[in-house]
Amino acid sequence: MKCLQIALLDDHAIVRHGLVSRLVQESDFEVVGVYARSRDLMAGLAAVPAEVLLLDFVLGPHEQDGVMLIRALRVKFPKCRILVFSTHYDAATVILALRVGARGFISKAEDMNQLISAVRLVASGGIYLTPDMAYRVAEATATNNDGEEQSRGDALRFVSLSAREQEVIRCYLAGMSITDIAEKFRRSIKTISSQKSSAFRKLGVVSNNELFRIRHIIEGGGDRTEPID
Numbered sequence: 176m177k178c179l180q181i182a183l184l185d186d187h188a189i190v191r192h193g194l195v196s197r198l199v200q201e202s203d204f205e206v207v208g209v210y211a212r213s214r215d216l217m218a219g220l221a222a223v224p225a226e227v228l229l230l231d232f233v234l235g236p237h238e239q240d241g242v243m244l245i246r247a248l249r250v251k252f253p254k255c256r257i258l259v260f261s262t263h264y265d266a267a268t269v270i271l272a273l274r275v276g277a278r279g280f281i282s283k284a285e286d287m288n289q290l291i292s293a294v295r296l297v298a299s300g301g302i303y304l305t306p307d308m309a310y311r312v313a314e315a316t317a318t319n320n321d322g323e324e325q326s327r328g329d330a331l332r333f334v335s336l337s338a339r340e341q342e343v344i345r346c347y348l349a350g351m352s353i354t355d356i357a358e359k360f361r362r363s364i365k366t367i368s369s370q371k372s373s374a375f376r377k378l379g380v381v382s383n384n385e386l387f388r389i390r391h392i393i394e395g396g397g398d399r400t401e402p403i404d
Contacts, residue, residue, distance in 0.1 A: 176203060178203050178204060178205035179203055179205065179227065179294075180205050180225045180227075181225055181229065182208035182209070182210070182216070182219065182223075182225035182228050182229070183195070183198075183208070183209055183228070183230075184212075184216045185211070185229075186212070186231065186234045186235050187231075188211070190283075191209055191211070194229065194290075197290070198291075198294075204294075207223045212238065213234065213238050213239050216228075217251065220248075221251075224252065224255065225255055227255070227257075227258060227294055227297055227298050228248065228255050229258055229260055229290075230244070230248075230258065230260070230277075231259075231260060232260075232261035232263055232272060233261055233263050233338055245257055245259075245272060245276050246275050246276065248276070249275070249276035256278045256297045256298060257277045257279075257297075258278060258279045258294060258297045259272045259279065259280045260282070260283055260290065261280070261283060262283050264280075264282035264284070266308070266314075268280075269304065269308055270312055273302070278297045278301075278303070279293055279301075279302055279303030279304065280304060281293045281303065285305070337370075339360075339370055343356055344371070344374050344386070346359065347371065347386070348386070348387070353368055353371065
């Protein structure tokens, strides 16, 4: 029986160990590469190809971002199907990962048996999303003509934010003040204000009202109620 060859990339040793321990329980799975850094992944896949790659979307500060890495992998290893798994599980991130070449996206909060099912589906040529996420992705992009392009553009810009900028924006949309956010993450008010300003520039918004107009993209389909500045 031919085994399904699987590689994985994650910068956390405990996560790598847990994934390998579960994957090898499947008699038809073979883990051919386990990597902590993207450059090691590239070298490893060139030496020992994989049919499915489990890829963490957000790596360390000195690593490529998920978008650039998926693009590079699709160019160098077009036959390798990429299944993204991440704690950053929102419609905007999923939309972008799929657009640049991922074949599925699963949250790290999902049950390991669900991960096994996702690996099998992606290996068979399918695209994996949970029903809930599939609905949220469809809802986020289900507008017409110019609205569709704007929606996708907002998603692209949101995913370009750093993880900390995304945290700040999500908390801000949830009604937290700059002071509240600073206390929550134990950062200075100056740092949070700077991260909010940087996020606004990347998103192309200049006011709170403009930010709330794209909250349905950031939250994967929430209401569009706008605040009063």
